[in-house]
Amino acid sequence: MNEGNSMNHTTDTPLLSLQGLTIALPKGADRAYAVENLSYDVQRGEILCVVGESGSGKSMAANAVMGLLPKGVRPVDGKAIFADQDLLSITEKQHRELRGLRIGMIFQEPMTALNPLMRVGAQISEVFEAHGQLNGAERSIKALELLTEVGLPEPEKAIRAYPFQLSGGQRQRVMIAMALALEPELLIADEPTTALDVTTQAQILDLIIDLQKRHGMAVMFITHDFGVVAEIATRVCVMRQGKIVELGEARDVLANPQHEYTRALIEAIPSDVVPEARGAETDTPLLDVKNLNKVFRSKGGLFKPAREVRALNDVSFSLVKGETIGIVGESGSGKSTLGRCIVRLETPDSGLMSLSGTDFMTLHGESLRRERKRVQMIFQDPYASLNPRTRVGMAIAQGPIANGIPKQKALAQADDLLELVGLANTADRFPHEFSGGQRQRIGIARALALEPELIVADEAVSALDVSIQAQILELLEDLKQKFSLSLLFITHDLRVAAQICDHIIVMQHGRIVEQGPARDIFLAPQQAYTRQLLDAIPGRPEATEIAS
Template identity: 85%
Template sequence: MTDTQTPLLSLRHLSISLPKGADRALAVEDVSYDVFRGEILCVVGESGSGKSMAANAVMGLLPKGVYASGGEAIFDDQDLLKLSEHQHRTLRGLRIGMIFQEPMTALNPLMRVGDQIAEVFEAHGQLSGRERQQQALALLTEVGIPQPDKAIRAYPFQLSGGQRQRVMIAMALALEPELLIADEPTTALDVTTQAQILELIRDLQRRRGMAVMFITHDFGVVAEVANRVCVMRHGKIVELGEADEVLKHPRHDYTRALIEAIPSNVIPEARGAETDTALLEVKGLSKVFRSKGGLFKSAREVHALQDVSFSLVKGETIGIVGESGSGKSTLGRCVVRLERPDSGTLSLSGTDFMHLQGESLRRERHRVQMIFQDPYASLNPRHRVGYAIAQGPMANGMSKAQAFAKAKELLALVGLGGTDDRYPHEFSGGQRQRIGIARALAMEPELIVADEAVSALDVSIQAQILELLEELKQKLSLSLLFITHDLRVAAQICDRIIVMQHGRIVEQGPAREVFLAPREVYTRELLDAIPGREHELADA
């Protein structure tokens, strides 16, 4: 039960200033909200809304050059904004815990998991060495890590993404804090793992009676966990209220836009392909990754693909869905020839695409292009985006003048006209993904493989990119192989769905059939794990 009388944390007229030259003067402007004991407050907004900055101010973790320029952050009668670094260190972990979005960057790659949890107790002078290890094991057990006695001796890279996130939760809860701040803790996770982490946080919050500030951009997640909701935009609060009221009767246009941007559970009618002529045929594709043994690890064999067969006709979009480790990205990389399958066949309009080599491969390769999950990592930061797009056509014999003219046309086509002389860091995540799409289109492909192309984006930007892909597909007569772990996204854009698990296809068929009448238990589990699926949101 929420204690509505005494807030544990109160932000009062908080303002946070950005360095000179930033896109705006204030990251957070005159923000006030409370977090009560025993509740989950979801702070929602897109990238740049200021939602994480407010949390970092509470934790004393603002980046260099960014500072709280006004207001208060009252926690148990003390203003957190006035604490010294030493006082903040004492408070962090002990009374306020934090779960970060990307555990791989927050965990020390050179320390065993158990030692990192034990270090939390050591930093606060609690327990003996043996007791710290015992408590670390108990915490790993509490957060549901499989085989905790083995996990405690593992290094972060030896754990899955969901397991690493559970380790972060164990560390955040080690000293039994009164307030837990969870900053986008499920954004990069599969739907099933995401559902498990949300249930874990909800369960721990209830059992321990904590207050939770849950930061997210996804209203589907809000529907699963929130008691109250605070919606932020451009550093300001636009809506604040009980979760049920905000979800079903949003007052602000921006809140309605965020809710409407959530991929719907309503499956569009089948569109059908332009023709029944097969563009891509995959038969019996298999791929095994082998790692050699060493001093600290044994040799491993991972069967990433096992006897995978399907065909894609011209003008069709096929969704490849599944959890991490299902083989879906390996399949995409094999199709674009970034990986070489061990066996099977892969043909493109009747051409044996799998065994092409040298000049023959170079001539045909333009027909299949890839859009990557992280466009920033796939763009050279030293090259202007016009050059990045023109590179491919120039390598295929197009003159420099023609290639740069084409780059300008393509940037205009994806909604970024006049930006060809800018560098990747000058664009937002959604804009960089548009650049990735333009670069793929520069080669005039027949088939585009989109590998988790929208998974790292805010839901509203995600909706724009999906709409753009659909428009370009119709305009340019493209076919798409759309790889995703988010079934809501697949439902909006795909004609057919292929569900993968452990390197095998477990189900495939028309999108409506797979979503509305799944035959396999695994497919039903994926659908049941979609956040917000059981909650009716505002009418679109």
């Protein structure tokens, strides 16, 4: 845990005090209240981590503080006292005056929070303009200073960039710069690192800790990951289904959790204990990849030079029947491109790729369609890959129907598959009626529908709560054994890879930098980049402690 931040808050009047906050949900919701009788304080100079799974109400409470509750959701009881004002009873105009000036907020997905049509510098300047601070030239100077303070590389270029021209971590730094522009007393960070690579996540956490100390802010940090809590929290508030189940000093909650739900969340974090490698069913490769290369080229435009990105650079490996190989690396490492090439959603420029001896690279048309059913993919965002207007039973049955299975038989098989993944009697529902974890189960059922030999899982658990993540990993392992599947598991999290993979391949800039048995990679990495990925895992003890 971040020891320097463990006990530095004061016991004076809290900066923010939630007192019996109750927020009603619209009729027809799964429960009456988003949060019920919620009471906790945020002290000046502390980082309070509010922890819970999706639907726990942790973000809803923050939105109430900011005056950003969605339509139809409203506070019905309690108070939110900030600087002697009840934020639940002030006008929208008063909320606008507070937002940014005294309370800043960082959102989980900066791409949706930033204006895609405005340059970064203009968006930061707009914060000052909205509050009538500084003139035009001063705003530009201050924007550049803020981008420099949050560690954005080449801030002089970044200030002129549009959000799509920046990486996820860089966009999150822009959001932090905007949240800090007016030096607020309270910073609310809503899952700001969930979608980021472990190394970028570590950088953002370090940045928030550093800025909190330098500016003397209070921080309310919303997360579902106790690994993050171990890195930054002063105190912890654990929420479940709209209620607090545990509240206390971070070191006490982490070392001796009192509530069974808190214990379950901590236990769901992928373990540092790497399982012993399981023996493969055969030495004969199911998938054999040799010297695979893929280059993406973009045409230049009026304001944009032509670009060439070598996504895959002489990638070679073999996967035998019954084996799980993890492909690990940061965004831009080429791991997802590799997965898309293997299922032939992308066509490699050169190299060899065979499936049980069949040359999979040169297949086209009907021969490719016939062979492709042997390799199926589970995507990171199952909601985006499911048609919102198609009932899930039909979504699962579509592949078999396209391959000649009669419709009624395919639908009956879809029912069986849904039961297999723990979603019995749900075939008539639409995707929006399921949670994220349930939608991922639907994605797994759909991948199984064509009875593949190999499944490519592309960041299949990265967007899920840790407890749901653990369930999906367990389900994949069970199905792998039941159907004698081989698995190519793409992830940026070495902890997750270590739990499910027999063998790990580490990629950087399109190249394989290290590969070997999962246990060897995790406990005795040979390359500096692999060690960097391991060191960035939040809450991870030193490798020497793990090995002992």
